[in-house]
Amino acid sequence: MASNVSEREAREVAEAARETDWKLPSFGKELFLGNFRLDLIHPQPELDPQAVEKGERFLKTLTDFLAQNVDPLQIERDAKIPDSVVQGLKDIGALGMKVPEQYGGLGLSQVYYNKALAITGSSHSAISTLLSAHQSIGVAEPLLLFGSEEQKQKWLPQVAKDKISAFLLTEPDVGSDPARLGSTATLTEDGSGYLLNGLKLWATNGAIADIVVVMAQVPKSESSRGGISAFVLDYHSEGVEVLHRNQFMGLRGIENSVTQLTNVFVPKENLIGKEGMGLKIALSTLNTGRLALPAICVGGAKWATRVAREWSNERVQWGKPVGKHDAVAQKIAFIAATTFGLEAVVDVSGRLADNKRNDIRIEAAIAKLYGSEMAWKIMDELLQVRGGRGFETAESLKARGEKPVPVEQALRDMRINRVFEGSTEIMHLLIAREAVDKHLEVAGEILEGDGDLKEKAKVALQAGKFYSTWLPQLAIGKGQRPGSFDEFGPLAKHLRFVERNSRKLARSTFYAMTRYQAGLEQKQAVLGRIVDIGAELFAIASAVAYADTIKRENPARGESAYELADLFVKQARRRVDALFTALWQNDDDAGYKGAQKVLAGEFTWLEEGILEQSGDAPQVASPEINDNGDGRAHAEGNGNGNVPVAAKVQ
Ligand SMILES: Cc1cc2nc3c(=O)[nH]c(=O)nc-3n(C[C@H](O)[C@H](O)[C@H](O)COP(=O)(O)OP(=O)(O)OC[C@H]3O[C@@H](n4cnc5c(N)ncnc54)[C@H](O)[C@@H]3O)c2cc1C
Incomplete structure (x- = not known):
C-alpha cells in the first residue's frame, strides 16, 4: 500500500533526492541567472x-x-x-x-x-x-x-x-510522486538480504526482463534510517510474478509489465549505494539518461522532415504541389527548422555529457522537456500535411497499393514522451527548482514563508548583499552592444537576443519571487513559462553553436546549416516574445478557479447529452486477456484500467 504523504512531505522527499552541489559550471544555471556563458557551450568540444x-x-x-x-x-x-x-x-x-x-x-x-x-x-x-x-x-x-x-x-x-533489464519504480498509486512508494524491502533476520514486497506498474521490458532495478522503501529501524532504496534484482527469483502485459495507444511491441513482488529475496550485496539513496540514484541516473529520449525524438523529427518533403512535392491539389501552398509551406518550414533545433540541443548536450567539463542536469532536462514537446508538434503538423493519409494506418495504405507511411503510428508513438521519464509538468517544476537554486540559497528562508523572524532578518541582510550586486548587473550587457558576437555573422543578432533575454528572464524570475514569495511554487503556469523561455533560449544558443560546428566540421554544409539555424531561431524568438507577454498577461487565476468549479461539480450540466459513462463503469463484460502470443504474462483484465488480482508466473 502506498503511504499517505502530504504535499509538503512529498516536496521534502524530492528535495532530499536533489543533487545539491554544483561542482562543475552549468550553462543552464547561469542562463537563468542572467549570465549568458556562451563559452560553456561554444566552441563545441571536438569529437574524439x-x-x-x-x-x-x-x-x-x-x-x-x-x-x-x-x-x-x-x-x-x-x-x-x-x-x-x-x-x-x-x-x-x-x-x-x-x-x-x-x-x-x-x-x-x-x-x-x-x-x-x-x-x-x-x-x-x-x-x-x-x-x-x-x-x-x-x-x-x-x-x-x-x-x-x-x-x-x-x-x-x-x-x-544478452540479459534484458528494466527499471521498476512506478506503482498503481505512485506515479510522479515517488515519496508515496509502497513497495518495501525488509532486512531479513539474519541480515543476509532483504525481502521485497509490492506491486510495480508499467515497467518497460518488465514482461521479458532478466535483471532489473527495483525501488522499494526500507522501513526505519534502530539500526537503519531506511528510506527509498535501489536494488539490482535477478528477475527470475522466486516470488516475482508478471501479472499482465500492458497495451498502449502507441509503442505497440514494448514488453511493459505489471509485476508483483511477494517476499522476493534479494541479497544484501545487491543494494545499490546505501539505504535511502534510491531516489538520488534514480535522479542522478536521469541527469544524462534523459538524453536518450530526446535523441529518439530527433530521429522521429528527421523522419517527419523527409516524409513532409516527399509528400508535399508529390501531392498536387488545386493546380500545384501542396508544398507550394503557403499554409502547408509554413508547416514544412516549422518541421525542418525545429528538427534542426532539436538536433542542435541533443548534439550540444551530448557532447557536453561526453566531455564531462560541465554539469548538464539542466541542459539534459531541457532536452527532454523541449524535445518531447516540439517533436509532438512536429508529428501533429506532419499528419496535417499528409491529410487523410496521415490518419490512415500504414497497413491500410499498403493494402490499397499506396506507400505504407506510418504517420498515425509516429504520432501515437511520440505522445508518451511528454508523460514518461518525468512528465512535462514535473520537468517544469524540476527545472524551475534548479533555476531558482541560487535565490533559494541566498533568500530561501524568506521565501519559505515560515521560520523565525530573527533568522529572517539575518537572511534578508545576506540576501540584500547578493541582490545589491546581482540586480544592477542585469541592466546592461553585451546583447545591447551592436557588433558583439559578430564572429557569428548573420547569427550574431540571435546571440545578442539570447544575452538580452537571459537578463530579462532573470529579472522576471526575481520579480515573480518578490511578487508571489512563498506562493511562487504554487504558480505552476508562471514557473512553466519561465522554464519554457529558458528552454527556448538554450535551444537558440545551441542552434547557433551547432551551425558553427557544422561549418567547422563539414564546411560544404556550413551555409545551409546557418540558414536552418536562422529559420529555427526566427520561430523560437517569436515564441520567447509570446511567453514573456503571457508571463504577466494571462488568465491563470481565472483558469484555476474555473477548474476548481469543474472539480466541485458546478458545471456538470455541461456533461449532459451523452451516454452515462466515463470508463469506470464497464458496459459489457470484457473479454479475458489471455495469450498475447508472447507466451509470457497473462492475466484477466477488467477493462477499466485497474490491475487485476490474478496470477500467472512467467
Ligand atoms: C508506456 C509507459 C512506459 C513506462 N515505463 C516505465 C518504466 O520503465 N519504469 C517505471 O518505473 N515507470 C514507467 N512508466 C511510468 C511513467 O513514468 C509514469 O506514467 C509517469 O511518471 C507519470 O506518472 P502517472 O502516469 O502515475 O501520472 P500522475 O503522477 O498520476 O500524474 C497525472 C497528471 O498530473 C500531473 N502532475 C502530477 N503531479 C503534479 C504536480 N506536482 N504538479 C503538476 N502536475 C502534476 C502529471 O504531469 C500528469 O499530467 C511508464 C509509463 C508508460 C505509460
Missing part, C-alpha cells in the same frame, strides 16, 4: 576520432541489421518485437552500447549512443524504447554511477551481452 571511428562502425552494423531484419508493420500487427530481432540486437552488441568495453560493452560515446537510438527509432519506436529503457534507466546506468566494483563486474557484462 577513436570514438567516431567506433561509433560509425557500429551505426553501419545497426543500420544494416535494422534494414534487413525489421518489418515495422509486423511489429504493429503483432504488438510484439519478434524474438529473432531481439536476438539479433543482442548479437550485434546493441544491449551494451552504453557499457564500457572493460565490462563487455561497446563503450559508445553519448553522442553515438544518441545517434544509434535515433536510427533505431526510425525503424520502430518499440525497439528504441526497449534499448533505452534497458540502458538509460535499467541496470547499466545506475550501476555505472553508483555501483561497487564487484557489482559492476558481476552485472554489467550480463546486461551488455
Whole structure:
C-alpha cells in the first residue's frame, strides 16, 4: 500500500533526492541567472576520432541489421518485437552500447549512443524504447554511477551481452510522486538480504526482463534510517510474478509489465549505494539518461522532415504541389527548422555529457522537456500535411497499393514522451527548482514563508548583499552592444537576443519571487513559462553553436546549416516574445478557479447529452486477456484500467 504523504512531505522527499552541489559550471544555471556563458557551450568540444571511428562502425552494423531484419508493420500487427530481432540486437552488441568495453560493452560515446537510438527509432519506436529503457534507466546506468566494483563486474557484462533489464519504480498509486512508494524491502533476520514486497506498474521490458532495478522503501529501524532504496534484482527469483502485459495507444511491441513482488529475496550485496539513496540514484541516473529520449525524438523529427518533403512535392491539389501552398509551406518550414533545433540541443548536450567539463542536469532536462514537446508538434503538423493519409494506418495504405507511411503510428508513438521519464509538468517544476537554486540559497528562508523572524532578518541582510550586486548587473550587457558576437555573422543578432533575454528572464524570475514569495511554487503556469523561455533560449544558443560546428566540421554544409539555424531561431524568438507577454498577461487565476468549479461539480450540466459513462463503469463484460502470443504474462483484465488480482508466473 502506498503511504499517505502530504504535499509538503512529498516536496521534502524530492528535495532530499536533489543533487545539491554544483561542482562543475552549468550553462543552464547561469542562463537563468542572467549570465549568458556562451563559452560553456561554444566552441563545441571536438569529437574524439577513436570514438567516431567506433561509433560509425557500429551505426553501419545497426543500420544494416535494422534494414534487413525489421518489418515495422509486423511489429504493429503483432504488438510484439519478434524474438529473432531481439536476438539479433543482442548479437550485434546493441544491449551494451552504453557499457564500457572493460565490462563487455561497446563503450559508445553519448553522442553515438544518441545517434544509434535515433536510427533505431526510425525503424520502430518499440525497439528504441526497449534499448533505452534497458540502458538509460535499467541496470547499466545506475550501476555505472553508483555501483561497487564487484557489482559492476558481476552485472554489467550480463546486461551488455544478452540479459534484458528494466527499471521498476512506478506503482498503481505512485506515479510522479515517488515519496508515496509502497513497495518495501525488509532486512531479513539474519541480515543476509532483504525481502521485497509490492506491486510495480508499467515497467518497460518488465514482461521479458532478466535483471532489473527495483525501488522499494526500507522501513526505519534502530539500526537503519531506511528510506527509498535501489536494488539490482535477478528477475527470475522466486516470488516475482508478471501479472499482465500492458497495451498502449502507441509503442505497440514494448514488453511493459505489471509485476508483483511477494517476499522476493534479494541479497544484501545487491543494494545499490546505501539505504535511502534510491531516489538520488534514480535522479542522478536521469541527469544524462534523459538524453536518450530526446535523441529518439530527433530521429522521429528527421523522419517527419523527409516524409513532409516527399509528400508535399508529390501531392498536387488545386493546380500545384501542396508544398507550394503557403499554409502547408509554413508547416514544412516549422518541421525542418525545429528538427534542426532539436538536433542542435541533443548534439550540444551530448557532447557536453561526453566531455564531462560541465554539469548538464539542466541542459539534459531541457532536452527532454523541449524535445518531447516540439517533436509532438512536429508529428501533429506532419499528419496535417499528409491529410487523410496521415490518419490512415500504414497497413491500410499498403493494402490499397499506396506507400505504407506510418504517420498515425509516429504520432501515437511520440505522445508518451511528454508523460514518461518525468512528465512535462514535473520537468517544469524540476527545472524551475534548479533555476531558482541560487535565490533559494541566498533568500530561501524568506521565501519559505515560515521560520523565525530573527533568522529572517539575518537572511534578508545576506540576501540584500547578493541582490545589491546581482540586480544592477542585469541592466546592461553585451546583447545591447551592436557588433558583439559578430564572429557569428548573420547569427550574431540571435546571440545578442539570447544575452538580452537571459537578463530579462532573470529579472522576471526575481520579480515573480518578490511578487508571489512563498506562493511562487504554487504558480505552476508562471514557473512553466519561465522554464519554457529558458528552454527556448538554450535551444537558440545551441542552434547557433551547432551551425558553427557544422561549418567547422563539414564546411560544404556550413551555409545551409546557418540558414536552418536562422529559420529555427526566427520561430523560437517569436515564441520567447509570446511567453514573456503571457508571463504577466494571462488568465491563470481565472483558469484555476474555473477548474476548481469543474472539480466541485458546478458545471456538470455541461456533461449532459451523452451516454452515462466515463470508463469506470464497464458496459459489457470484457473479454479475458489471455495469450498475447508472447507466451509470457497473462492475466484477466477488467477493462477499466485497474490491475487485476490474478496470477500467472512467467
Ligand atoms: C508506456 C509507459 C512506459 C513506462 N515505463 C516505465 C518504466 O520503465 N519504469 C517505471 O518505473 N515507470 C514507467 N512508466 C511510468 C511513467 O513514468 C509514469 O506514467 C509517469 O511518471 C507519470 O506518472 P502517472 O502516469 O502515475 O501520472 P500522475 O503522477 O498520476 O500524474 C497525472 C497528471 O498530473 C500531473 N502532475 C502530477 N503531479 C503534479 C504536480 N506536482 N504538479 C503538476 N502536475 C502534476 C502529471 O504531469 C500528469 O499530467 C511508464 C509509463 C508508460 C505509460
